[in-house]
Amino acid sequence: MTVPITQDPGMARLDGLPVGTCGIVAFLTARDVEVLRLKALGVCIGRRIEVIRTGDPLIVRAFGTRIGLSAQLARHVFVDVCGYQHPGATPPSHRPESPR
Amino acid sequence: MSDDCCPPEVNVAATGAPVVALVGNPNAGKTTLFNQLTGMRAKTANYPGTTVEHRSGLAQAGGRPVEILDLPGLYALDSASAEERLSRDALTGAWSRGDKPQGAIVLLDATNLERSLGLVSQMLELDIPIVVALNMIDLARRDGIRIDVPRLATELQCPVVPVSARTGEGVDTLREAIASLVKRQVLRVAKPAMACDSCAACSFSAHFDWAERLTARVQSTRRTTDSVHSDKLDEVLTHPVVGPLAVVSTLFGLLVIVFWGADMPMSIIDWLFGRLGDMADAGMRAAAASVSQPWLQSLLRDDLRSLVVRGLIGGLGGVLVFLPQIGLLFFALALLEDTGYLARATFVVDRLMRRVGLPAKAFVPLLSAHACAVPAILSARTIEDERDRFATMFIAPLMSCSARIPVYTLVIGGLLFPGHPWKAAAAMAGAYGLGAVSALLGAMLLRRTALPGGPQPLVLEMPRYRWPSLRTALWTAFDRMRTFVQSAGSLILIFSLVLWALAEYPRTEPSSQVVALRASADTLAARGQERAATAAREAATHLHDREALEHSFAGRFGHLIEPAIAPLGFNWQIGLGLVSSLAAREVIVSTLIIVYGAGDAISEDDTSSLSDHLKRARREDDTPLFTLATSLSLLIFYVLALQCTSTLAIMRRETGSWKWPALQFVTMTGGAYLLSLIVYQALRAFGIA
Numbered sequence: 001m002t003v004p005i006t007q008d009p010g011m012a013r014l015d016g017l018p019v020g021t022c023g024i025v026a027f028l029t030a031r032d033v034e035v036l037r038l039k040a041l042g043v044c045i046g047r048r049i050e051v052i053r054t055g056d057p058l059i060v061r062a063f064g065t066r067i068g069l070s071a072q073l074a075r076h077v078f079v080d081v082c083g084y085q086h087p088g089a090t091p092p093s094h095r096p097e098s099p100r
Numbered sequence: 101m102s103d104d105c106c107p108p109e110v111n112v113a114a115t116g117a118p119v120v121a122l123v124g125n126p127n128a129g130k131t132t133l134f135n136q137l138t139g140m141r142a143k144t145a146n147y148p149g150t151t152v153e154h155r156s157g158l159a160q161a162g163g164r165p166v167e168i169l170d171l172p173g174l175y176a177l178d179s180a181s182a183e184e185r186l187s188r189d190a191l192t193g194a195w196s197r198g199d200k201p202q203g204a205i206v207l208l209d210a211t212n213l214e215r216s217l218g219l220v221s222q223m224l225e226l227d228i229p230i231v232v233a234l235n236m237i238d239l240a241r242r243d244g245i246r247i248d249v250p251r252l253a254t255e256l257q258c259p260v261v262p263v264s265a266r267t268g269e270g271v272d273t274l275r276e277a278i279a280s281l282v283k284r285q286v287l288r289v290a291k292p293a294m295a296c297d298s299c300a301a302c303s304f305s306a307h308f309d310w311a312e313r314l315t316a317r318v319q320s321t322r323r324t325t326d327s328v329h330s331d332k333l334d335e336v337l338t339h340p341v342v343g344p345l346a347v348v349s350t351l352f353g354l355l356v357i358v359f360w361g362a363d364m365p366m367s368i369i370d371w372l373f374g375r376l377g378d379m380a381d382a383g384m385r386a387a388a389a390s391v392s393q394p395w396l397q398s399l400l401r402d403d404l405r406s407l408v409v410r411g412l413i414g415g416l417g418g419v420l421v422f423l424p425q426i427g428l429l430f431f432a433l434a435l436l437e438d439t440g441y442l443a444r445a446t447f448v449v450d451r452l453m454r455r456v457g458l459p460a461k462a463f464v465p466l467l468s469a470h471a472c473a474v475p476a477i478l479s480a481r482t483i484e485d486e487r488d489r490f491a492t493m494f495i496a497p498l499m500s501c502s503a504r505i506p507v508y509t510l511v512i513g514g515l516l517f518p519g520h521p522w523k524a525a526a527a528m529a530g531a532y533g534l535g536a537v538s539a540l541l542g543a544m545l546l547r548r549t550a551l552p553g554g555p556q557p558l559v560l561e562m563p564r565y566r567w568p569s570l571r572t573a574l575w576t577a578f579d580r581m582r583t584f585v586q587s588a589g590s591l592i593l594i595f596s597l598v599l600w601a602l603a604e605y606p607r608t609e610p611s612s613q614v615v616a617l618r619a620s621a622d623t624l625a626a627r628g629q630e631r632a633a634t635a636a637r638e639a640a641t642h643l644h645d646r647e648a649l650e651h652s653f654a655g656r657f658g659h660l661i662e663p664a665i666a667p668l669g670f671n672w673q674i675g676l677g678l679v680s681s682l683a684a685r686e687v688i689v690s691t692l693i694i695v696y697g698a699g700d701a702i703s704e705d706d707t708s709s710l711s712d713h714l715k716r717a718r719r720e721d722d723t724p725l726f727t728l729a730t731s732l733s734l735l736i737f738y739v740l741a742l743q744c745t746s747t748l749a750i751m752r753r754e755t756g757s758w759k760w761p762a763l764q765f766v767t768m769t770g771g772a773y774l775l776s777l778i779v780y781q782a783l784r785a786f787g788i789a
């Protein structure tokens with residue numbers, strides 16, 4: 001799966017984001033099997049995720065649960081950063097619009 | 101422990117009862133509910149991917165039997181791993197039994213409704229009638245999550261039953277719903293209308309969005325389900341420094357509990373069997389004295405007495421003494437698993453595991469291999485990548501399983517460091533460490549040769565922490581102990597009896613030396629020198645026993661293989677133990693009891709335990725047999741060698757060829773031979789015999 005590199009300033013690689021960042025998954029460049037696994041767990045294009053712990057492996061919250069994720073894989077996840085939160089704060093009551 | 105690992109599967113395929121499958125995310129509580137419905141006790145744990153095979157059982161629903169099919173959990177219907185595929189195939193009818201189930205119970209986790217509904221929306225697209233069981237309702241209530249059940253039922257257009265699989269709440273209502281499901285009263289298979297936010301981007305996205313919107317409609321507290329507790333605990337337990345420390349101390353704690361906690365019950369069992377042996381011995385002597393027929397008298401006094409005291413009671417007691425350790429190990433492991441901690445430990449060990457070429461998900465299989473390699477090899481199915489899975493299965497038997505505990509305890513506690521608990525504990529940790537380190541080295545080697553490439557990166561859901569269920573842990577421990585007793589009661593007993601017979605027959609006439617000794621004893625007695633006479637008589641008996649054993653079938657076979665194992669410091673008696681270990685490792689303990697029990701006259705006041713017997717054992721040249729070098733060499737051999745036929749059989753099944761088990765057997769047993777050889781010869785060369 002190859003995706004052109006975008007110049008979008010809000011776009012960032014998941015493995016470089018600080019704790020508390022939320023973002024909408026914009027695209028995934030990992031291999032097919034790995035993408036499938038990520039997608040099934042909710043790390044899927046158009047879905048919101050939040051960084052809970054950085055490092056390797058790191059932890060994100062997606063679709064209501066925590067998911068441990070190797071940084072090797074997080075490198076292939078690009079997100080549209082949409083805000084920061086205090087760790088542990090309750091998430092906002094509405095999700096930002098998903099991109100078309 | 102050979103086949104105590106897999107509880108027998110109930111085959112109900114032939115009953116013709118309607119089949120209903122249990123479907124849900126990993127860790128949703130399917131197996132717990134299955135156990136509630138069928139009254140069975142399949143393994144449950146707070147770790148995604150506990151069930152790796154399907155299992156079926158009969159449940160009563162509305163007065164008729166229904167076959168319930170417990171499946172491995174799945175996140176989505178087209179996921180990647182082997183056990184998820186198995187579930188999907190069972191649902192679509194693309195599996196060995198060939199037809200689709202008549203219905204499905206879709207299990208939702210009420211504390212995580214969004215994710216559960218994501219799967220439901222996919223299930224609705226399959227042409228199978230469903231009822232929805234809203235599980236973990238007890239936890240949801242506690243957390244203040246309120247779910248509008250009637251509304252959810254309307255939205256999904258199928259029955260929704262709130263249940264708690266753990267407490268049994270709502271299960272009877274569910275049975276009724278299942279009954280009407282198989283009577284085809286639930287006909288709806290309408291597809292959910294999914295407004296498409298981002299369909300173009302990702303096929304799952306639509307399902308997820310739908311699930312999220314539905315959740316917002318039926319759940320009043322739209323809070324993320326993660327409790328604050330879980331977050332706080334994770335903060336500590338997945339910390340880069342504290343996390344690894346926690347893993348190490350957990351493993352250490354597990355060992356301590358098993359060895360210290362089992363100490364007292366073990367001495368009690370040991371003592372009981374000692375008394376039992378003495379009583380049987382005395383009883384049979386008395387019985388022999390009271391009968392008049394000479395043939396019956398000799399039968400009771402010699403053959404039968406030896407069979408009962410040495411063969412039966414000795415063999416059984418030598419193995420049953422390890423029951424407390426096995427029970428405790430499984431109990432502690434089950435408790436730990438049920439808290440949800442193991443998913444965190446997996447996360448923490450990821451980097452270390454990756455360095456040796458293993459995926460982090462190998463951690464739990466390798467941990468459970470410390471109980472038994474067979475379930476460990478099965479649980480490796482949660483590893484998606486085939487090479488990763490093979491590497492994990494290959495090295496799993498190097499972990500010290502509970503069948504080795506008897507041997508370790510005997511060699512370390514009885515022969516190497518009797519009376520030095522701290523030294524013994526360190527040596528025990530060393531034995532476990534040797535197994536684990538060689539497993540990791542083996543993995544590294546494998547990834548450079550037969551299974552090249554690096555492991556797949558980690559993706560793992562981390563479940564909420566939960567209070568472990570004491571009942572589950574007790575049942576698990578009880579179950580393992582029961583199967584252990586059963587195998588001790590059958591396999592080990594049979595082996596003990598066969599070995600006893602092989603060691604006892606054919607009977608030999610006393611040699612001239614023995615005859616001479618006896619004659620001199622008689623002369624001494626006639627002269628009134630009673631003490632000297634008794635000594636001479638004992639020497640004669642001892643010599644005769646030794647000769648008898650040497651000429652017995654067992655002795656001849658042992659002699660046959662002795663040249664091959666002599667360089668490791670093993671004599672033919674130990675060789676016999678090695679061979680009998682192929683049935684189950686711990687059989688060597690009862691073998692040694694029988695072999696050395698027979699070489700040692702059991703006198704009436706002799707209540708000494710096996711290790712005392714063994715420490716008195718001597719080689720042909722009358723030097724002590726179990727020196728430091730021999731004992732250490734024996735220990736190393738048992739740490740590393742692959743002596744378990746059930747492991748080989750399960751490897752054959754899981755890899756689909758004899759190539760892997762054969763390679764495994766040759767490399768592990770060969771490695772064991774080499775290291776034992778080196779250690780024994782080195783110790784001898786330095787004069788530490």
Ligand SMILES: Nc1nc2c(ncn2[C@@H]2O[C@H](COP(=O)(O)OP(=O)(O)OP(=O)(O)O)[C@@H](O)[C@H]2O)c(=O)[nH]1
Binds near residue numbers: 130264
């Ligand atoms: N409090 C509570 N705990 C539950 C309930 N149902 C299941 N559990 C616990 O949830 C955990 C997972 O249960 P399992 O039955 O092993 O889950 P599973 O769906 O079979 O999981 P996999 O086999 O891994 O797919 C265990 O720790 C259970 O004790 C429930 O209704 N209430």
Ligand SMILES: [Mg+2]
Binds near residue numbers: 130131144171172173
């Ligand atoms: Mg299960």
